[in-house]
Amino acid sequence: MNVQWYPGHMTKAKRQMQEDIKLIDLIIELVDSRVPLASRNPDIDELGRNKARLILLNKSDLGDERQNEAWKAYFQAKGFYVVKVDSRSGAGMKAIQAAIQEACKEKTERDRRRGIKNRPIRAMVVGIPNVGKSTFINTFAGRACAKTGNKPGVTKGKQWIRLNKNVELLDTPGILWPKFEDEEVGMRLAYIGSIKDDILNLEELSLTLIDFLREKYAGALEKRYQIAEEGTAVQVLEAIARSRGCLKKGEELDYAKASLILFDDFRSGKIGRITLEWVPQEEK
Numbered sequence: 050m051n052v053q054w055y056p057g058h059m060t061k062a063k064r065q066m067q068e069d070i071k072l073i074d075l076i077i078e079l080v081d082s083r084v085p086l087a088s089r090n091p092d093i094d095e096l097g098r099n100k101a102r103l104i105l106l107n108k109s110d111l112g113d114e115r116q117n118e119a120w121k122a123y124f125q126a127k128g129f130y131v132v133k134v135d136s137r138s139g140a141g142m143k144a145i146q147a148a149i150q151e152a153c154k155e156k157t158e159r160d161r162r163r164g165i166k167n168r169p170i171r172a173m174v175v176g177i178p179n180v181g182k183s184t185f186i187n188t189f190a191g192r193a194c195a196k197t198g199n200k201p202g203v204t205k206g207k208q209w210i211r212l213n214k215n216v217e218l219l220d221t222p223g224i225l226w227p228k229f230e231d232e233e234v235g236m237r238l239a240y241i242g243s244i245k246d247d248i249l250n251l252e253e254l255s256l257t258l259i260d261f262l263r264e265k266y267a268g269a270l271e272k273r274y275q276i277a278e279e280g281t282a283v284q285v286l287e288a289i290a291r292s293r294g295c296l297k298k299g300e301e302l303d304y305a306k307a308s309l310i311l312f313d314d315f316r317s318g319k320i321g322r323i324t325l326e327w328v329p330q331e332e333k
């Protein structure tokens with residue numbers, strides 16, 4: 050797949066994150082609940098060694114609830130604290146506070162043993178582009194919080210958002226890069242709209258999406274477009290084009306337009322709550 054990426058930019062982002070991670074106790078890693086593996090970069094496990102870890106299954110409103118639960122259990126079994134969230138609506142935000150305290154209890158205990166009192170937990174948000182980092186920070190930090198470091202001489206340093214007396218959050222999230230070199234990962238990120246559509250062949254991609262949906266979410270396309278799901282994927286796309294009146298001049302079917310409709314509907318949850326990546330069987 051022809052994905053453009055910029056090694057220079059990525060190296061810089063990684064170096065910045067390495068610096069920022071030194072300042073914090075807890076990494077809050079956002080993943081997309083529809084593709085929890087493709088939306089991670091395993092580098093974070095190396096970068097975040099010795100830090101408390103919390104994974105947020107973001108956009109959980111778009112993921113299939115059964116799969117959300119399966120993924121939650123999957124990451125918990127690997128030792129992460131996990132919370133399902135919808136950063137747009139704010140669902141799950143309350144549970145995060147408790148998870149942060151829980152994830153950082155070793156730090157709190159260490160501080161207590163050393164006689165350190167009231168040192169807030171410092172956290173940072175990380176995740177791949179478009180996973181919802183800014184939306185999350187805005188929703189989670191909300192209106193009530195104030196930015197700290199708003200004093201002369203401090204403004205050039207890091208900006209911390211004080212969430213409450215126990216927790217401070219770095220206001221700029223860390224960007225992780227997905228593993229583009231893996232073709233499957235690239236495809237999944239393309240499905241959810243994390244790769245610019247203008248470098249993709251949406252028509253081709255729509256055929257594999259149709260096959261996936263027919264296999265894992267039988268009936269979803271039929272319900273959305275009032276079409277039969279039988280036949281080849283091309284025939285299904287053709288049926289979607291007819292049902293939505295996607296015609297070029299001369300009554301020819303417009304497959305490109307039908308693909309766009311399919312992807313818009315899928316990405317906005319109109320075909321239903323759909324998870325593209327399932328927990329690996331052997332690790333369930």
Ligand SMILES: Nc1nc2c(ncn2[C@@H]2O[C@H](COP(=O)(O)OP(=O)(O)OP(=O)(O)O)[C@@H](O)[C@H]2O)c(=O)[nH]1
Nearest residue numbers: 107108109134135136137178179180181182183184
């Ligand atoms: N449905 C849904 N949409 C979300 C959620 N969180 C974020 N979004 C949407 O996802 C898109 C990307 O969100 P951003 O907050 O800009 O993502 P980001 O990770 O900061 O992106 P970069 O700045 O590219 O790194 C926006 O259109 C958000 O409205 C969520 O929980 N559910």
